[in-house]
Amino acid sequence: MSKERLSSLLLFLVGILALIQSAQFPMGTLEKPGPGVFPLMLSVLLAVIGVLLLIAEKGQGKLNWLRIIREKGTVWKIIILSAAFIAAFERLGYLASSAAYLFLLFFWVCHSRAGVAVALTAVITLGSWYLFGTILGLQLPTGPRLL
């Protein structure tokens, strides 16, 4: 299956799923249109467009899943690191999580030298902490309180 067909199929499926859900919302009356009207209309339209695209765009080539997983290494790494950052952010506090995030991005993803990575991380983390926390006065998580 080519990637064009896959995407059209996905659009169609999303439309159908949304359709099933929206049908359960109250439709209301003409005087008080309910929450279901709009989503229902939209999901029908989406499903229809999905079908139309399926027909119109044949696309070529097959999707090679192994290739996708293997070749886009950098992209995967960035996504994983970002997800980890989001998970740790409130728990570990801003300083710790950004430091880890940046360091790993520089060192692991960009293959910079360890020393350079540490230096950059230190400067940017502390600088941004100052900028956002102090100057801009944002409430950034401070992590576990150590007495």
Next chain:
Amino acid sequence: MNIFQNLGLGFQTALTLKNIYFCFLGCLWGSMVGVLPGIGPLAGIALLIPATYGMDVTGAIIMLAGIYYGAMYGGSTTSILMNIPGESASVVTCLDGYQMTKKGRAGAALFIAAWGSWVGGTLSVIGIMLLAPTLADLAMKFGPAEMFALLLVAFVLLGSLGTGSFLKSMAMIILGLLVGTVGLDNLTGAYRFTYGIRDLSDGIGFVPVAMGMFGIGEILSATEETLVHEFYQPRLRELLPNRQEFAASLGPILRGSGLGFFAGLLPGSAHVLSSFLSYIVEKRISRRPEEFGTGCIQGVAGPETANNAATGGAMVLFLALGIPTGPAIAVMMIALLIHGIRPGPLFISEQPQLFWSLIASMYVGNVILVALNLPLVGLFVNLLRVPFWILFPVVLLICMIGTYSISLSRFDLIVLLGSGVMGYILRKLRYDLAPLVLALIIGPTLEESFRQALMRSGGSFAIFWGSPMALSFMALAAFLLFWSIWRSLQPVSGKKS
């Protein structure tokens, strides 16, 4: 007392050293928060309110207003340089602005954006000065039916935004509208598509989505191939727009000012609508619409002027009636209240000193801003010279913080990353992102206005052509729809029209 006398008195107050200082501070602060993605004028103003406690009210309002329109100047910077919309109004600037950067015309884009912003800002202040009460009356005539009709026009025009296949753009628009329905339905209190997740109950914010899809998606795409990207050394000549670009942007700037100012009068998503409408109008009017989306200066000049002009328009309702049209202005209002001034319809007549000082300071502020931003063009463009592998992690971190700062919500970060991945995938599949994001922005208001109108009229559709405004917008929407369909059928049929 005629206008010029009043203005003269206003300038006397505004041009005192103290007030110029406050104006400068506000503009500087505003530019800063505008440049940083995610943090917008709202946060900037809210953060500085405590600092205004000890100030006199004139200085305070001058400073806060400076933050407000100052942020509009900065918002275009990240949009143009990195495809990261600093805030909602700058989403449209990404489309051509970033393409211009890729073509090496970043300096020109930034310059024209600052220049257009000045013209738009100044013209809108003139608008406020001359027309505030009249315009307020006009804005009041905008009920749900009129709002729906206007948004319908915008919606029909959305379809022509994309550069790719019409069907694919439509799919993106529908998807955007669907995502917009997630959350609490304000009109009935029902939760849609939330599956019990409380964070979803306010829907999926469009700022994280826009930042994710445009900015993070772009970063992911760029890192795909290589981490070494060619950077160029900009020469001075390349920082400035050439004569052709200057000439081409004149029209869009003038049109953008008018369009933006009137769009700013509308409550709600005023700013976004202004830049978006300007983009669409320019694309329609242009003799070479195919160039839009590939780095066309009109696509930057118009929208950036419009969103600055919209700040003026947005302040009209506030100054003339005391009704805030958006959260940033509402917070400004609170600052005034804390100082013991009550904004309302009597504000202009009860506090002429304050009103005219504010107006005068807005002229001054726009000048300060253009003086601040133009030289900074060089600085910003040189930012691009930082090696990509250093730049993108920093950008990622800033996007994260900026998003988090909006409502201190971890969920927004999840949306940011998710949209980034989605944006990356959609890019690979060659779908246009702009229609999705814009549909997400105007969709909820479109639906809400429609249902509010029907709730008002008790189910009667007559409300949609009842007032002259509603009728004309509906007619315009219908006309544009038929025209779009007719145009798209043209080459396919192969027959002469």
Next chain:
Amino acid sequence: MKALTLLLLLTLWGTSTAQAGFPERAITVINPQAPGGAHDAQGRAFAAVAEKYLGKPIVVVNKPGANTMIGSIAAAQAAPDGYTLLLGSTMTTTVVEWDIINGKKPGVTRNEFVPIGSLTLIPTVISVPANSPWKSVADLVKDAKARPGQYAFCSAGILSPSHLGAELFARAYGLKFRHVPYKGGGPCLSAAVGGHVDFTTQFTITTIPLAQGNRLRILAVQADRRVKAIPDVPTLKELGVNAESYMWVGLVAPKKTPAPVVEKLQEVTAKAVQDKAFGEAIEKLGGEVHFMNGAQLEKYWEKETAEMAKLLGDLHREGVKID
């Protein structure tokens, strides 16, 4: 064993130092509503004045979402050390009660908080557009009785005080109206001024300036006594009808906050709220300061919860579908 004793000592030392020096740094007040509303105005005005008495900065942070639930839950779950407070209000009561009536577990309950003190108790007022033919409540009622379900009012949102105030009013006279919800007070008032609805029940704070500017006409106050800023406007009570509708705004802290900290906060709040500067700010807002200390607020909150339960129960039974 030694380690355990050491740990015990450290924790005792930790908590005692935390109490002794309260406050040692800035405290955060979570406003569970979006910035720029009436809540925000009062909260920030309060912070401006209370900082002097507290000796440390007070930062108002907005955490909007889910009809005040997101911010309220965040506050309830915050460390009970007195450094995080909630700007509570009637909205909390309403939303919680509605969940309970619908058989859902509410995000927070009243019992998760200890009241510190109230800032204001603000009534809603019934107002009509300036060009409306109605000059008094009697006019409104007459027309509404003649054509039930014909006239519309706008509100700042479902379950908001402006919505419930109108419902109370309608019920008291036995009237039926169309309800057009808007997103927030601003758009709602715009609609009223523009004549897109027939009347609205919004707070004094936001309505009075428009009335003084001749954009709206206030017909009645939904309280038991007249409002200073609009002395000529009768109350519904005077008109013989029981349809009072208030919103209180105040500070609450997580339940487990230690007593000495709570006392200090209550002391500061009492002083700040009764400070002249705060009073002036609120009056300019068109409101009136109404201070209730912790115990009084607790009682009022209880009473309000019961009243809300009744009203919302009625609405629910009549099939008003809100999720």
